[in-house]
Amino acid sequence: MxxxxxxxxxxxxxxxxxxxxxxxxxxxxxxxxxxxxxxxxxxxxxxxxxxxxxxxxxxxxxxxxxxxxxxxxxxxxxxxxxxGPSSLGLTGSLTIGAPAVSGSLFVTPLIASFLPKHPHLNIELLEVEPGEIPDLSLDIVVTRQLDNFDSTSYRMLHLFNYAVKCFASPTFLAGCGSIQSAKQLQALPLLLVQGQIKAGGVKLNEGTVLNQACRFVTHDPMAAIQAAVHHMGVVLVSEDLVQQHLLDGKLVEVLPGLLSEQRSVCAYYPAQRFENPNISAFLQHLREQSQAASNNHQ
Missing domain, CATH: 1.10.10.10 (Winged helix-like DNA-binding domain superfamily/Winged helix DNA-binding domain)
Incomplete structure (x- = not known):
């Protein structure tokens, strides 16, 4: 009773x-x-x-x-x-963490479409390192799925899968001769970002592992792309990051059809007995937009 x-x-x-x-x-x-x-x-x-x-x-x-x-x-x-929920709708603030590139290309557009629906809510977007354990001070962290991460302090929402491809400048490839197989890539300078190096390299869908970094290393994928544009090596990134360079002819795909193994992008958020309405609403927005993007790619 x-x-x-x-x-x-x-x-x-x-x-x-x-x-x-x-x-x-x-x-x-x-x-x-x-x-x-x-x-x-x-x-x-x-x-x-x-x-x-x-x-x-x-x-x-x-x-x-x-x-x-x-x-x-x-x-x-x-x-x-x-x-409980205010008559004004969502109020207060929401703090979201994401790696720099994910934050710019994926999370920021989602925030832009979410905020107009909730005029009394403020959102702060903070940069986090890819693959790092989420900080409990953040409401939501959007990052690649963390391997062997099992914590009762967090819940996880799967958003979408992605794969990277190999890109290089025509000038760089002209000096390399004909590239016919993934094995040949192991002998070339690879513009791996630090997250890829920490993960042991990039495993391709046909089994080859590319893990030998060149003399230039960065944590920023956009810097690695610029290095490829300037003929410094082969960069391994998602195709959507280099679309404009492909259209401009500054980069071309190396071995078309060659992909990495698929990885997942997930949202991590604190496991709480009572749901935070701000977190719940943004997670629902993530679900809807991720599903819509997935349907558009089918």
């Missing part, structure tokens, strides 16, 4: 002067209604109601308890409304 249900039942009985009517209002049995009142009286060590065949009325202590109960229920409902 809990105090809230018992007090609500007591108020309903007093205001209807009937166990039967109170039970009907609360959608419980008359027996359950009577048990709640008996439990209250046993907890308070006093009689609250006088029961007759015709009506139910309060004792002096019962009337005093009724007035206090009404006040307490009113305060409880006010508190629940203040802490």
């Amino acid at each position: 809990d105090w809230l249900n018992a007090v609500q039942t007591y108020v309903a009985v007093v205001e209807s002067s009937s166990f039967v009517q109170a039970a009907q209002q609360l959608n419980i049995t008359t027996s359950a209604c009577s048990k709640r009142i008996s439990w209250l009286e046993s907890q308070l060590h006093c009689q609250l109601l006088l029961r007759t065949t015709r009506r139910v009325r309060t004792t002096e202590q019962g009337q005093q308890f009724y007035l206090q109960s009404c006040d307490w229920l009113s305060q409880f409902n006010n508190m629940r409304q203040q802490l």
